[in-house]
Amino acid sequence: MTRSDLVAKLAERFGQLTQRDAEFAVKTILDAMSEALAKGHRIELRGFGSFSINRRPPRMGRNPRSGEQVLIPEKLVPHFKPGKALREAVDTDVPETQPSAAEAGAMVDNQPQR
Secondary structure (H helix, E strand, O other), rough: OOHHHHHHHHHEEEEEEEHHHHHHHHHHHHHHHHHHHHHHOOOEEOOOOOEEEEEEOOEEEEEEOHHHHHHHHEEEEEEEEEEHHHHHHHHOOOOOOOHHHHHHHHHHHOOOOO
């Protein structure tokens, strides 16, 4: 889902909101979340998950072209940890993705011989 998909879904779900109002609401929420993370705050949305900042310490890396060692500076990166309700919702809605034994055998038989 993209940002524009989210705006369209919000406008569709709440008929009193215009497309412009829905876009403003989504932008306001995302800007507030970005500002909070930039200030080092933690964001917790019960049932959905939490956003926090993780520190990546400085380390030695290697330039792939020349092979020389390069110091990679410390970084602060956003981190998302899904909540229990989100994990369970995603886990229960997953369709069976592995083929049955008969389908797996049929797929092997249809492969060209080398």
